[in-house]
Amino acid sequence: MSAGVRLEGLRKSYGAVEVIRGVDLDIEPQEFVVFVGPSGCGKSTLLRMIAGLEEITGGDLYIGERRMNDTDASRRGIAMVFQSYALYPHMTVRENMGFALKYAGVKKPEIKAQVDEAARILGLDQLMDRRPKDLSGGQRQRVAIGRAIVRHPEVFLFDEPLSNLDAELRVQMRIEIARLHSELKSTIVYVTHDQVEAMTLADKIVVLRDGRIEQVGTPLDLYDDPDNLFVAGFIGSPKMNFLPAELSGGALTLVEHGGQTVPLPPLGRAPQEGERVTLGIRPEHFRKEGSAALEVDVEIVENLGGETYVYARQAGSDVLTIATGGARGLRQGDRMTARFDPSDALLFNREGLRIR
Structure with missing residues (x-):
């Protein structure tokens, strides 16, 4: 089941340095939202705050109707896919995908059923007995996504998941992620610095600069009707x-x-x-x-x-x-x-x- 995400005046400071400066945002259930912006704009920090990997300095975070400011990351109903695949090298694909369920005490037949379903969705059926060293970069990333799927999270969080792939694989994985969203009807919050990824994947784009939201809208809204020079120059390739x-x-x-x-x-x-x-x-x-x-x-x-x-x-x-x-x-x-x-x-x- 998917849940919405609501940020109300969210702030993050490291000592006297404020990096997230009062962000207000509503993400609807089943919506694919992409955070974009230049390096240092705060997009990954904001994602990590939603995930529970960064403490919230001020404001409120809601997933569904539950306030999550002080809730442990493991109890937020989220699953995160990182830029690095973070797979266990000594485990097979099946073992990697089912590890979190095994650790949570889920029974073996249920683990097998959920892992098999995720493998079907991601086209990994023929790779289940391989280890990460025997996989391509795109296959490893699909395993990392599969590890998130089996947990049936309310919200998927992606932190620049395609950055380590070559250009051809990035195009293929964009198609895979778009298809995944369509099949799972899931809420996805996705961080990238690549505005082409944002334009091709998002239902809604959030453009960030210096810890603030510059504009929120559909990809074509931002392309056709930017509010300022920054958004106009950031959205579109080649740039305006x-x-x-x-x-x-x-x-x-x-x-x-x-x-x-x-x-x-x-x-x-x-x-x-x-x-x-x-x-x-x-x-x-x-x-x-x-x-x-x-x-x-x-x-x-x-x-x-x-x-x-x-x-x-x-x-x-x-x-x-x-x-x-x-x-x-x-x-x-x-x-x-x-x-x-x-x-x-x-x-x-x-x-x-x-x-x-």
């Missing part, structure tokens, strides 16, 4: 282009692109004349058609087959990343016109907050 600009004569004059002007995006509130702002445009939103156009010089071209990334700039400007579907003929030093629709662009004020 940011162009310093100011309002002049009802249009945006780009400060670092030779004074070129582009139309304003549709806004409920236009900035003041002369106001300094930042225009955001995603690489994939450049198109052959569009009323906004930038003249730029090509510096680097990355041909990836189905897509091409062009890195270009005006003298003195930051590099502009442009995704194109068929610009294979471009070369370093070429002049190109990068067009986009103003309705695809976003605008941010001096403080980095979104102008809507």
Whole structure:
């Protein structure tokens, strides 16, 4: 049975250093929630506080309707999967998966039934008599997940579980974890620094910075409608282009692109004349058609087959990343016109907050 998780003003300090600064968050039963943010933002600390591996300095933690601040980790109804597999090297896959149940005094027939069911879900049936040294990285991670499944927790916690895998295995394991969530109908709280993992797995993403929540929403909500520069730059790959600009004569004059002007995006509130702002445009939103156009010089071209990334700039400007579907003929030093629709662009004020 899945349970929701509720954080109310949660705080964590190490002496005078506050690392989690009053976090409020509701996680619904059966929801897949991903914590993302740069290194040091507090995402793993927050997960460990939910798990009971870090003491709570202030605020309240609820799993289901039970306040868990002072409850031992073993009694919280959670199971955690770590970045390291933490398997017992002398035990077989079956023994690793059933160890916690054996330690808890569960009878052998029940252990076998639960381990066999977890093995079926994870496709480990043919590997049950192997030891960890005989398994690939992806197989070891599946065993670690299976060890969590057999406990039938109310909440699964994943702490960067794919970081040790190569790129191909990470893609495979993302599919496995998404399928697992769909089959088990479980509540999952998942930590990663990889926003691609967050976008592909999450029902809801929590973007953290400096121990605070910057924004919470579905992956597409954060992609389409970020609240600030930080979220806009963190969600999306390649990251959004940011162009310093100011309002002049009802249009945006780009400060670092030779004074070129582009139309304003549709806004409920236009900035003041002369106001300094930042225009955001995603690489994939450049198109052959569009009323906004930038003249730029090509510096680097990355041909990836189905897509091409062009890195270009005006003298003195930051590099502009442009995704194109068929610009294979471009070369370093070429002049190109990068067009986009103003309705695809976003605008941010001096403080980095979104102008809507």
